[in-house]
Amino acid sequence: MYSDEKLLPLSGLQHILYCVRQCALIHIEQQWADNFFTAKGIVMHEKVHNEKIERKKDIVIERDIYIRSHALGLVGKSDVVEFHKSGARLLPFPVEYKIGKPKEDNTDKVQLCAQCICLEEMTGCNIPRGAIFYGKTRSRLNVEFDKELRAQTTKLAGEFHELIESGVTPKPEYSKKCSNCSFNEICLPEIFGRKSTVKQYLRDIVNEETV
Template sequence: MLSGIQHMAFCERQWALIHIEQVWSENVRTVEGQHLHERTDDPFADESRKKVRIVRAMPLVSQQLGLRGIADVVEFYQSPNYVAGKTCELEGREGWWRPAPVEYKRGRPKKDDRDAVQLCAQAIALEEMLQISIDEGFLFYGQTKHREPITLDETLRKHTVELALRMHQLIQDGKTPKAQKGRHCSQCSLVEQCQPEWTLHGHSVKAYLARMCSVEVDDS
């Protein structure tokens, strides 16, 4: 799933728990996020404003990344002229249009790029589907009620591709990475299921079973 790339950027173990082991848990952050997405998740909600068409819950697929998902919002801005590689036509609409993905997040802007890579993955999918290139997208944060413009530069694109490749590698291996405990653990909805302290002790199941089997049994 395309949305999983944000989990991967945040923590490989969190991603694997959700997308390999199918573990999920709600906390206040995930519930608030669901409420924020309620309006954007209607695939039939399509509106037009002056020179802007707003499409919600738009299905996306990227062959390059091997990912599929849903864009919260894609805004199409009408262009006065055709611009090679930048504008596209829309069925039932006149003129040329320049698309920009908009991803909704519940909190505040992050210091890392975990939200930006999800937006970038959406842009890459749109580029493949519409045969254009997209220079910029937007992150809307529910806590600040403000949208942040995100430049989709080569550094961000490279990181996005690397994360997607890592996701496929872990799926193929079928292994959940060990925890990398840090401050981010306090923000994770799966901290109870993850139990990062347990995986950091370095004791394997094989070693544990060997110790248990070597214990002499007292039959008296």
């Protein structure tokens, strides 16, 4: 169990799953780089958070709730938590808002699962599922919080803590995802992350220009 002083931002899980170096740049070196996607995401979140608490027939919807888990060592905010009537109780159902469409990897699901574990710790409820709303497809993806997703989330939270404890930013590793990464211009993975040397990279540029 982590103490209050050791709690880290829940958003770090999606960063470490996407790229360990990106995670270190944000959470160790405190750098942040906006690109079109992150800027649009912030606007979308502000829209979500501007609305008030809603009450529907069997659902109470609350926005912008602070959440934390001492087991994971994480603290953050939930975009939306719907409380669904279940017998005499209200069962939390976390909903995360994302721009774009469902991803092939688990970055969004892991973040939602961490919210689920926080809410379970805070409320004592067992939360079986939640949902992610994607702006591009204007649709909800239901997410089951099964054993595998919970295990992946817990493992990543541990790795996130180890990275922060180490205080070391790893070197870049160039891959396809670098072209969509908001840190591309800070990180320069094309130069420092390729297996070939900087000398070779510069030689390639000169060759391309003289062709």
